[in-house]
Amino acid sequence: MKTSKTFSIHFWLSTAKKKDDSAPIYARITVDGKRAEISLKRSISVTYWDTRSKRANWRVPAGKALNVYLDQVYADLLACHKQLLGESKYGTAQAIKAKYLGEDDRIPSRSLHKH
Known part of the structure; x- marks a missing residue:
């Protein structure tokens, strides 16, 4: 079994997609330097986002x-x-992103992620 050496989850604002003062929130999964990003379908004012604590x-x-x-x-x-x-x-x-979104074809159509 191959295991990852690094694994992290971070939340961030996509200021490139900012409208007025509000920017969408994304989750970034990183495994061994490879990234996958998930839109959380939520947004917040850039002023109310703490970049240090994410x-x-x-x-x-x-x-x-x-x-x-x-x-x-x-x-x-x-x-x-x-x-x-x-x-x-x-x-x-x-693979983590696919499983979270319920797009993993090895599991039923239900996902851990509930809107």
Whole structure:
């Protein structure tokens, strides 16, 4: 079984897709330097995003709820990675993304990710 040496999950704002002051939030999965990005279908004002913690400022309206959502996405992505490793499959960034989005053809159409 091949295992990854590095694995990380980060949240970031796509300022290139910013409209007015609001930018969409993405999750980036990195495994051994290879990336996969997932749009979380959420956006936030650039002013309310803490670039250091990669989370919303919890003092602003809806900031706390958004951070709870981001924590759940993080936990779901970790679960997908763990499941792939448990199945003795190499957990690439793309494989984790596919499993999270329910696009992995080896699992039923249900996904860990609920909108």
